[in-house]
Amino acid sequence: EPEVTQTPSHQVTQMGQEVILRCVPISNHLYFYWYRQILGQKVEFLVSFYNNEISEKSEIFDDQFSVERPDGSNFTLKIRSTKLEDSAMYFCASGYRIYEQYFGPGTRLTVT
């Protein structure tokens, strides 16, 4: 069964550094998402992407964040200058239909 994959599984970075989190969505999916989950807290929506552009973003998704689908298969989340409070699990999700979202296993980002 096809699944969403994410790399790396764990990323440790220093405050102020740039990080790129990578996702490979399920191949025929059209909708792509990033969510994050700070330890012990709710899963929070960051951004949705459809037809090669951002369709919705949350207040969390400020100018430090960007997303790209560089080659039609990968879907990346970039954080330009990481802060301590960016430490969280980041989940990528994709879907063929608008309400169905299949989640990847997540990347644990630790900012020190």
Added chain:
Amino acid sequence: SQQGEEDPQALSIQEGENATMNCSYKTSINNLQWYRQNSGRGLVHLILIRSNEREKHSGRLRVTLDTSKKSSSLLITASRAADTASYFCATVPPGQGAQKLVFGQGTRLTINP
């Protein structure tokens, strides 16, 4: 106020018993979904119930939706140790963007052998 609040926050039962988790929400919804998350892992979609549906079954799972009370319940029958996980409800509110899921805090379910 928070959209999608589950209760209880934690539930511990014996294997074989039924587990019931509840979710309440504040705004109107297009649909409500339940997800499972094993410790440190991704979210697994369990079941989706639309706003015009009242009950839905999938294997050992039974979900109900009461839009008048803005609440949903997830029942897992004949629980197994492998059901130990956190369970989240997620809503898709109309008018707030048809795509994003709004998650609750989750219920941590522990099945004791």
